Amino acid sequence: MTVPATPVKGIARRLDADEIGRLLPHRHPLLLLDRVLELDPPRRAVGIKNVAIAEPWFAGHFPGRALLPGVLLTECLAQLAGVLVAAEQAVRPEPADPAVPAAHPDVHPAAHPYGDSNGHSDGASVAGAYAGDGIGVLAEIKRFRFRHPVLPGDRVRLEVTLTSQLGRVREFACLASVAGNRTAHGTLVIVA
């Protein structure tokens, strides 16, 4: 079934898997997002991940007791945030936009004053090395909690909300839920 797409400033508000694939660089077996239900760049997105026993990790996680790895749930949320960043760039290709609220100023990567040092934080350095070519990468995972196991057959509702931004660095509050129950929540920092 195709999702009826309503264009909003050049980008669909709902996205099916093929459209998600055009916004994200991820491919099988790590393109995890099945659908985007709400897309409100740059602030908020809601998506769906349907969990199937056919997914390759269930062969080993765990034999006889299939359980979606928490890192993959985190990755689902990161991908939804990635869609939000990609959609924002699609809507607003011009990086320095005066319409952006002062609390969340956006600057062109080349004008970023702090650069990407090779200091103590290796994760950020790796992020810096990849960021800027349109691919958003995970720079930090903060305070994640996994409250309930996610099993084959579950439909996971994913929600990400931009809470803070400094240039190419964005922080998202993330929530994953199954049938209205919170299964995981935490904060992700993405450099794009």
Added chain:
Amino acid sequence: MDYEKALETAAGIQRICHRLACMFVERLDLPIDPIWISYDQPIFGRGLELDSVDTLELILGIEYEFDVSLTEDDRISFGSIARLTQRILEDRPGLATAS
């Protein structure tokens, strides 16, 4: 009286600097004791070698601890802890004299 007031302000500034140094170490998991961070050493580049992800974390920390919102435009304030303290006092002058 003015002299005493100046002393009090200086002590207040030192207190904020110390709070910032402690916050840097705590929030960024720096492998050093806060007392080894001098207040006028550069924060980025060859100083504490922080990067843009760290900067966002510090901005969130300063907002939480001092109720001061910094943006990209405050990049000069991130030159050193002393400069950050000056910037915080611009928004919260009362902090210099509050004990």
